[in-house]
Amino acid sequence: MHITTKIIVASAGVMALVAGGSAAFAAVDRPAPKVGAEQAIQIAQKQVPGSWVREVGFDGRATQPDVWEVELIKGDTEYELDVDAATGKLLKQESERMDSDDSDDD
Numbered sequence: 001m002h003i004t005t006k007i008i009v010a011s012a013g014v015m016a017l018v019a020g021g022s023a024a025f026a027a028v029d030r031p032a033p034k035v036g037a038e039q040a041i042q043i044a045q046k047q048v049p050g051s052w053v054r055e056v057g058f059d060g061r062a063t064q065p066d067v068w069e070v071e072l073i074k075g076d077t078e079y080e081l082d083v084d085a086a087t088g089k090l091l092k093q094e095s096e097r098m099d100s101d102d103s104d105d106d
Contacts, residue, residue, distance in 0.1 A: 033085035040068035
C-alpha cells in the first residue's frame with residue numbers, strides 16, 4: 001500500500017513538471033508585446049485623467065488580441081480598461097461605483 005501511494009505521488013509530481021515545462025515552452029515562442037505596461041497605463045490614464053492605478057495585468061489570448069488589463073480608481077469609481085498589446089488601441093472601458101465593502105487591499 002505504501003508503494004502504491006509513493007508511485008501516485010511521484011507520478012503527480014512528474015505530470016506537474018511536464019505541464020509546467022510545456023507552459024514555459026509555449027511562453028518562449030510567443031513574441032513580446034509591442035506596447036509595454038507603462039505605455040498601457042499612460043493610454044488608460046488619458047481616458048480617465050486624475051486616476052491612480054490599482055492593478056495592471058497582461059492577458060495573452062489565443063484567438064483574440066493580447067491585451068493589457070488596467071484597473072484605475074478615481075474618486076469612488078473603479079474603471080477597467082483593455083488596451084491592445086500590439087497597437088495600443090483602447091478595446092474596452094467599463095466603470096462601476098465602488099461599494100463601501102470594496103477594499104483597495106484586494
